[in-house]
Amino acid sequence: DREFNLSFKYANNAIKTSKYNIFTFLPLNLFEQFQRLANAYFVFLLILQLIPAISSLSWFTTVVPLLLVLCMTLAKDGSDDINRHKNDRQVNNRRVDVLIDGKLKSEKWMNVQVGDIIKLENNQFVTPKDVCYFGETEKWEVHCEAPNNRLDKFTGTLSVQGAAYALDNERIILRGCTLRNTEWCFGLVLFGGPDTKLMQNSGKSTFKRTSIDHLMNVLVLFIFGLLALMCTALAIGNSIWEHQEGTSFTAFLPRQEGANADFSSFLSFWSYVIILNTVVPISLYVSVEILRLGNSYYIDWDRKMYHTKSDIPAQARTTTLNEELGQIKYIFSDKTGTLTQNIMVFNRCSINGKSYGESLQYLGLCEKVDFSWNPLADPKFCFHDHSLIEAVKQGSREVKAFFRLLALCHTVMPEEKREGELFYQAQSPDEGALVTAARNFGFVFRGRTPDTISVVEMGISTAYQLLAVLDFNNVRKRMSVIVRSPDGRLTLYCKGADTIIYERLHPSCSKLMEVTTDHLNEYAGEGLRTLALAYKDLDEAEFEVWKVRHHEASTTMEDREAKLDAIYEDIEKDLMLIGATAVEDKLQDGVPQTIEQLSKADIKIWVLTGDKQETAENIGYSCNMLQEEMTEVFVVAADTAEGVRQELVNARKMMSPGSPDEPPVLKSGIIGKKSEEVLDEKVEGEYGLVINGHSLAYGLQEDQQLELLRTACMCQTVICCRVTPLQKAQVVELIKKHKKAVTLAIGDGANDVSMIKAAHIGVGISGQEGMQAALSSDFSFAQFRYLQRLLLVHGRWSYLRMCSFLRYFFYKNFTFTFVHLWYAFFCGFSAQTVYDEWFITLYNLVYTALPVIGLGLFDQDVDDRWSFRYPQLYAPGQQNLYFNKMAFVRILLHSSYSSIILFFIPYAAIQDTVRDDGKDIADYQSFALLAQTCLLIAVNVQLGLDTSYWTAVNQFFLWGSLSVYFAVTFTMYSNGMFLIFTSSFPFIGTARNSLNQPNVWLTIFLTTILCVLPVVAFRFLLIQLRPTMNDKVRYKMRQDKAVLPPLPRRFPRRRISTRRSGYAFSHARGYGDLVTSGRFLRRNVKSRPTLFPLAESPVAESSPQIYRSIDGTQSSKQA
């Protein structure tokens, strides 16, 4: 078939992520670089500088920085591309077995073609291709969608000898995935190389920008305006000067030919554009990139975000979003695999009216049960109640029946690699947990064939004949098996949601039912997922009749499902109750603490899950998101648009009775780009909101969006259940659109990809099966709890650093530039520079480059432990306090003040002054040196004020830069340099002649003090009068000599609570019935909102549900 497939010219599987080769690198990269605005601006300046009449600065002031930027970018792009080349080579040369002419041959990946059948082995990287799985067939044809970048969607059909099978996302494996839990499998290559979904995705993903980026764009526009304004003002000044003074001064300073006063002012406009160009922060972009990269490395390097078990470190996949991590206001979290481990643990059970697994274990009083007597036991399983194992050993009939049921009634596949080493492949982790429990208690499910189940019962191998499986679906909410035991007895074992089972019990069980119900209530209260178990001995004749009917029903073509259901219904009645199980949906480590920390940091957490309402709500309680202390938890579950609106409005009115009908809106934006921001509304007390998928669908409609938004944003916690991936993204978009807030989405599965991409920041939990979420995320790590470190420590610091950096960077450049402005008034607006040209060239590149980068890489206000202790420190980032338009205006004012000092103090001090040997020192060159030295020292001292964390590196950068300044200055002003480059270094001798004068140093000192002391005084008074949280913590930290006050003693996680139950296999209606019956209400009854739904909408019922109660994790399956 290879030739046939080749004829279609599908994309080759060799992938090429590199951009350049040796020859194209230089021209292509330079071409790309000059397309950037910043570099184009450099070139524009350079052209201006080459016009002699305008050139107020030598060409090298522009060329040197330009070259430096170009070279740095060249080096970075070059090394990136070399890495890509390496990766490509490695990937392309990997070996794989390809089926060619009926034989497996080892091939390089790059030679694999679309249409090839390849063999994948366990834990092998499915590298460069999307593969479709299927069984052995002979003649086949695949029709599928064109290559695209949707990771979460695939459509296609496989035709085998006329029969068509649907191929969907579940049937394909994407490039970059690893085959797990499967020895080997064959696959058909669907897309190769650049056509694969992953390659289609990479690089083309929407480029995320941070709010600071957006602010910077606005500011840069503003700065260009400011530049134009300054240049215009100075040009006008020049015009006035030329008219008043210049005309009469022509005796000494003749005008150029043909130049009159007006033309000269036109020229001076452009001359000032050159001189004042430093207000436009061109080199800022390079520095910002360096900072972000550095701060991203900190995330990669953090051992406290490294997960030892899975050997996965945190990873900053996008290196341009760091400071945004310090500004998160909303977190959208997936549940399964993110908050929970997707591990179920058999925790409690009730057998024949006796409850086992008392919650003593949480107090740590009890030893683990020793299962060593059972050679087949799973060593990882642990249970703490010894009485259960006693009961098993005593051979109690009910206990035996209980575990026998667990061992028989399921759809688990066993795998026995070595004698006694059993692995269970369960479709739902709940089932796995139950079968494992039975295994450890001596009822080991060891193997199955289509019609037998082999079980080792207390060491004795037994084979049951499997006569029928009455499978689970979401209407039945139960499953049953009918087996024949070795002694010939026919039994039906059934497990399912308790309400469903209870309806089908034999009346004789009523007493047991009551006791078990109590137990079920208790378990549910602890947040466990419960199931009821029952059995029924069948009469041989009765079964034979049923079997015939069953066969008939299962072969009908019409309405097969309904008919089967009816048949099942017939036999699943008059059941005998055995007991109930309770399985814990294990939260990931530290989730409740993390959630608590994050909500203390005033971050609102929304859980968006595909789970059912009660499961989600349950998890909400167990991870501290919903709390008993909350004033109210609203549940919105109406099934009409009007109903949803009414419930939302009711909830809002209840939270804030006086809230207006129209949302408070802040309109802003420049013409053409209007934006509306819905303001937060004040609410007394804490509220929670639970909304389910179909209500959400109504809520997300255009006309209800704002209502949903207002109500939801008033609540501390929002849980959306039964949401589709698309809805997840819509919710995120809704917040993004109407709230001026930064959003973060965290998830682990393919169904979270859309929301991860939609949010400002997407975080992927890596290490789970399926890498889609991590691949499309900006940051990834192994455990949810690392989120608090990512935000409260890394995010906060990144934001702090970035803002300190920006504030200081603008300050130093404005101050530098504004001095020219004042000098203009004393040099006839002639665009004379205050400083030496070399100083202008090197100021940003050398003299002040490193200290400010040191600030941006090392500064921290308080260390990580204190950041955790006071999560409130996170708030300034959310409110965008450290760098905003106001802060920018303050910087402008501060710079103006500093520049006035920096010009006028030297001006006054140098007036008519001479050296101590009577020679001149008031000359232009000495003044330039004085002014630039004052400037450099003043801005460095200012940097010192802004630095709160002085590492050796900071010190080194600061003192190093100052030393370099003096060294370079003395070198450039030396005889040697002048003799070699006469024209470039006319400042010869200036440093020697002026820096040996005491009055020069006194001037420098005075200037610096005057620049800095007011700032010190202002900051000091601000701390005293209006201390921020930050000031207080720093003060406290200092006082306590860095002894961290202990966290206020948290009550241990409450297990005995009054939470609502979650039934592993139950469905919403059953839940509703329970509530109406009143049996499951909390003990200390609080009023619940009246909007609680009684009826479940058909929307939910018709939504497909697979036989598992998890969402997320798209496990790849074999077809």
Added chain:
Amino acid sequence: MKAGPSRTNRPDNTAFTQQRLPAWQPILSAGIVIPGFTLIGLAFIGVGVALFVTSQKITDLEVRGKRDTHAVLFFFQGPVFFYYGLTSYYQNFRTYGVSKDGYQLSGDTYYFNVRAWYSCAPYQYDSNNNPIVPCGSIANSMFSDTFQLYQVVNGMKKQVPLDGKGIAWWTDYNIKYSNPALVNGSFANAFSGTVKPVNWSKPVYELDPTDQANNGFLNQNFLVWMRQAALPKFQKLYGRIAEGDYAQGLPAGNYTLLINYSYPVISFGGTKKVVLSNVSWMGGKNQFLGIAYLVIGSLCIVMAMVMLIIYAKYKFTDDDEDM
């Protein structure tokens, strides 16, 4: 759990990667700021007083206008320096400042005729297309007044020698500027083929008829002039009174200043002045620094007190309730 190989991805545990570098974390606490301000204030007042007193001790005598006889009422401690000053004179104008040729002035005769990229226009060539040396506006506009100072002793005028040498920077005289090599043993020949700047009355090699060595680009008055002033109001050193009877200073008495007035300033609204001054360790007479130090020092003290009061009254209480 497997050890070793399973932890290949574990990040390094260094102070740098874990952001635990030891650091000094100063904060603006009252214990530092208030004493700091006080100390700086006191120090400033001290320096200010010293500067002010020093500056007060400096004698200077400013001569404006045409009056030519002046009384020196007390002994004028030497060495006394003689300055001329100009106002509204824009030596710092950009196009003025670049109007010279550094190569030419370093004595390279090649550049007498050939232009580097320096722009001397319109003083590069005269109307006959002869190169002007030294070219450019700065040289062309060299200050041309000359001064003679006499002490009137018993009605007789006794000349006070004004030493016009040793007034330029050492680096300017020795490194930056050089005369062209002699041609045929003649200094003037080195400049053959060139013409003097338009405004000059003498060629550059005859600037100082009294001292052959003080000519050409190394004429010290020329050097002083070529060192452009930073501000439109400036004074430049004309000569030192450090010889003969006046080496120790000018005795009290009457002095006559003879000014050969040839430099026009009225046309552009400028003024001229002549200043006689001695110097101290902190240079010439400039009251500003002393006063500034005094004022700032006092302000620091005041500020320290204000801060102390505010601190005592408002200092944030270390209450935990909002933390």
